[in-house]
Amino acid sequence: MGERTFFVLVQAAQEKEAARRILRELPRAKLARRAKGKVVFSFAGDVSELAKLSWAQGLYILAAHFDDVGRDRAAVDVLAAQVAQADIEQALGVWAKLAGMAAPDSFSLEVTRAGLHGFSSFDVERAVTGLVARKRGWKPVAEGAALVMRVEIYSDEALLSVKLPVGNKDEGGRMKDEGGRRDSGGAAALCCLILAAAMSVGARGQAEQKAVCAMCGREVDGTQPVTVADFGQGTTLRYDNLACALKDMALRMATSLAEATCPVSLKVLKVIRTGIKWTADPPTARFMLLKEGMFAFASQKEFIQFLARNADAAKQRPKPLTLRQALAVIGKPPPRASPR
Numbered sequence: 171m172g173e174r175t176f177f178v179l180v181q182a183a184q185e186k187e188a189a190r191r192i193l194r195e196l197p198r199a200k201l202a203r204r205a206k207g208k209v210v211f212s213f214a215g216d217v218s219e220l221a222k223l224s225w226a227q228g229l230y231i232l233a234a235h236f237d238d239v240g241r242d243r244a245a246v247d248v249l250a251a252q253v254a255q256a257d258i259e260q261a262l263g264v265w266a267k268l269a270g271m272a273a274p275d276s277f278s279l280e281v282t283r284a285g286l287h288g289f290s291s292f293d294v295e296r297a298v299t300g301l302v303a304r305k306r307g308w309k310p311v312a313e314g315a316a317l318v319m320r321v322e323i324y325s326d327e328a329l330l331s332v333k334l335p336v337g338n339k340d341e342g343g344r345m346k347d348e349g350g351r352r353d354s355g356g357a358a359a360l361c362c363l364i365l366a367a368a369m370s371v372g373a374r375g376q377a378e379q380k381a382v383c384a385m386c387g388r389e390v391d392g393t394q395p396v397t398v399a400d401f402g403q404g405t406t407l408r409y410d411n412l413a414c415a416l417k418d419m420a421l422r423m424a425t426s427l428a429e430a431t432c433p434v435s436l437k438v439l440k441v442i443r444t445g446i447k448w449t450a451d452p453p454t455a456r457f458m459l460l461k462e463g464m465f466a467f468a469s470q471k472e473f474i475q476f477l478a479r480n481a482d483a484a485k486q487r488p489k490p491l492t493l494r495q496a497l498a499v500i501g502k503p504p505p506r507a508s509p510r
């Protein structure tokens with residue numbers, strides 16, 4: 171079964187523990203991003219294993235990603251049409267397996283929104299619910315829906331996901347229905363934008379939307395995506411790995427900051443360049459060069475832990491490099507390849 175993108179919702183400040191638990195229970199899962207109240211991961215194994223995550227407030231599979239939805243009132247209808255027409259059959263297939271039903275007879279919608287818009291979450295909920303009910307023939311219900319869909323709006327992009335029925339019902343009553351918080355703050359889950367862009371939308375050879383590395387044009391596959399903020403231009407760019415990010419930073423005039431998530435501790439690692447000065451935060455950060463690219467860890471210990479878990483990486487016998495060594499290994503920045 172192909173790799174898919176999932177996320178769990180947890181209480182704020184529980185993300186790190188949740189991420190550890192996901193890796194413990196699904197050793198084949200790959201953590202992608204962590205944001206407030208949310209842990210995103212990809213998983214290619216048997217979907218029945220996902221039932222192990224029933225402790226989460228909610229487990230979701232990403233179904234589609236929409237760009238350029240817009241921010242004004244007209245965006246509501248644009249988004250409703252996109253959701254109603256989206257090819258979400260893969261996600262529904264996973265849902266059906268876990269639900270033990272071929273198709274849902276009823277549904278409800280969760281909507282969250284972050285950013286400035288000329289509409290409310292409620293406007294979206296009403297429009298999307300109406301159109302999905304007409305197009306799919308599912309009955310919209312307020313409670314006890316067979317299928318729960320979730321629309322998350324970030325600025326002018328939106329994500330559509332499907333809640334998976336893995337018994338996230340009780341556990342003290344806490345777990346229920348907390349995923350539906352409305353208008354959650356902008357800090358929540360900007361995370362999965364990157365990931366969703368990287369994941370293919372729809373199956374069967376449809377046009378796919380992927381994020382590509384700003385340096386080499388390779389797809390950002392979620393292994394250890396890196397973002398770089400250029401404070402001169404006020405832009406943020408994405409890279410498939412740190413080697414590309416550092417090469418590009420070396421070419422920039424202004425102060426720039428790269429951020430990546432350590433795949434072991436999920437700490438956010440930073441590399442800052444100001445003029446000729448490069449700084450790693452934390453200073454204990456170690457870098458690993460593989461044929462796949464450069465990866466960063468919060469410490470040498472985590473580098474070793476990672477190799478213990480990843481035979482493919484260990485086979486390449488990488489060394490734990492300091493930032494200085496890592497920069498030396500990358501050498502002179504090559505000419506910029508044009509993406510695609």
Ligand SMILES: [Zn+2]
Binds near residue numbers: 383384386
């Ligand atoms: Zn690259």
